[in-house]
Amino acid sequence: MTSTQPRPFSRKPPRPRSTRQINRWSKWLQPGLVVKRWLLISAAGIILVSLGLAISIKLTPIFFTFQFIGKLVQAFAEVFPSYISGPIAILIGLFLIWWGQSRTLGSITEVLLPDGDRELVDRLLTHRRLGRGPKIVAIGGGTGLSTLLRGLKIYSANITAIVTMADDGGSSGRLRREIGVLPPGDIRNCLAALADEERLITELFQYRFESGAGLEGHSFGNLFITAMEKVTGDLEQAIAASSQVLAIRGQVLPASLTDMTLWAELADGRCVQGESNITEAGGRIIQIGCHPPHPPALPKAIQAIEDADYIILGPGSLFTSIAPNLLVPDITAALLNRHCPCVYVCNIMTQPGETDGYSVGDHIRVLDHVCGERVFDAVLMQKTPPSQITQSRYQLNHSQPVTINREELRELGCRLILADVMVENHAKKLVRHDSAKLAQVLMKWYERVGSLIGYD
Structure with a gap:
């Protein structure tokens, strides 16, 4: 007799943490982020500042510093062959660069995006791609x-x-007749659709009060835009202010x-x-x-x-x-x-x-x-x-x-x-x-x- 029980759901094992980190960091090398060029410019600036300081102080401390480093490297090379000491120095240098950049980006994303730098790079890539859209x-x-x-x-x-x-029905029509504002209903729908957090904003803006004198039947989004219009002075400015609050992609215009x-x-x-x-x-x-x-x-x-x-x-x-x-x-x-x-x-x-x-x-x-x-x-x-x-x-x-x-x-x-x-x-x-x-x-x-x- 054939068993009718469903087969247990098999899930792929999670990728190792090192693999996830490599994939995450490889995204920073993708073209279009406009990040790498600024890091290189910063590095060039550091080199120029160092040269400027060396020239301004007539190289005396710098000369002895480099002389000491040269002797140190020479002594190190006498103990370890060049084919060992060279790669070790390169690896240590790459590690220090990675560690410094990792901690820098980590500090930035910890404040801006608690979800981590993976979300930051994804957002940067998305922002650049959408910004180049028609x-x-x-x-x-x-x-x-x-x-x-x-x-x-x-x-x-x-x-x-x-x-x-031209909307004159429902909540928009009531606000139009009672308060004298332009109908906000269609604008509300468009703002919610273009918002980053669309699902939450849509639920919030479409929420209709089921009770309350004067509130019953009104949607929260209509009241929000109407209040913005009264605060800013006209509907155009109200929409612009609402767009900034909701972080929408694009603009909505009457x-x-x-x-x-x-x-x-x-x-x-x-x-x-x-x-x-x-x-x-x-x-x-x-x-x-x-x-x-x-x-x-x-x-x-x-x-x-x-x-x-x-x-x-x-x-x-x-x-x-x-x-x-x-x-x-x-x-x-x-x-x-x-x-x-x-x-x-x-x-x-x-x-x-x-x-x-x-x-x-x-x-x-x-x-x-x-x-x-x-x-x-x-x-x-x-x-x-x-x-x-x-x-x-x-x-x-x-x-x-x-x-x-x-x-x-x-x-x-x-x-x-x-x-x-x-x-x-x-x-x-x-x-x-x-x-x-x-x-x-x-x-x-x-x-x-x-x-x-x-x-x-």
Whole structure:
């Protein structure tokens, strides 16, 4: 009878301590740390100082010192042959160098990083690698943008998230109406996604108070940013201060500091005011706009687009997360005059009340209409649809996979990127963009195709 007991888990024996030390120290020799050159410069400085002192005191003490050392070495060489004394001196010298540098780095890391110099060298390598990454601008809002940022920060620290300021629902809407601040919700999500300690910061910023007069329903992150805005004087400075506190990779910028209110004209003739009311209205949207009609852009956001190596639109709600950014004329103009590739990440599923029955081509037409012309080079779409079980759950809410019509895309003259960028939660029957997969596909496309696209 075959035993059904699982085999015991076998674990590889830990590597010897000496091997771990060698691997740890070998990292300090890797190029790009910008440490070795400064150590060599310091050594050259010590030699020059010694020579300067010798010259200034006319070499008298130095001469006798070297004379004594020479006699000592000569006596040592008479006792021990040169083929023994030479290597011994070299080994002792190397040991002293290693010991001195080890103690120096140990003292530094003991204060800065209690986890040791292994973490320090890893952080230095990561910092240098990310610092050389491309300048990426991600434009959108909602949970889609934060999902994208969570994956992109692995490839570059030069990330700028440009966020819509049209949110008027939930905690953000209450703070906007009661205190008169710009909505902090989407900014909160982006800051948490770009933070080094992402999991802890996300849990903290997403924490919602369940009781308390005036606190119930508010998230801690929204209150934190609102308090920062009151302390610093405006939202831009509040975001900058929050970014320093959270040690984020990159920067988060509002598309505009103007108090924007979205409006939508529906096919049945209704005109709906407010972002949260547009989705709830349940009609087919034929026109989208905002009050005031031409909000000025944040200058830093325009500068980020002009300096970008790569621009990504979405993912996110078409009319309430992506389009509001494009309703800022200066941002649209900057996108039209860009000098880098731009990709639109389309949603996987249609959104009830916004994009019912939409295909990829319908999404493209809406963005073309809002901007006046095409502002991106390609559209990224999920390659395979979710499982039938998951689709049946979405159908209860009148949602379905966004359809792909290659002939339609060919007529629109839009390049299509098909890839597996989805994660499916079978237990909850939910689909979302996968941060790691999405960022990997986008960066591979940028490296392979982006450089081949020419711009005037």
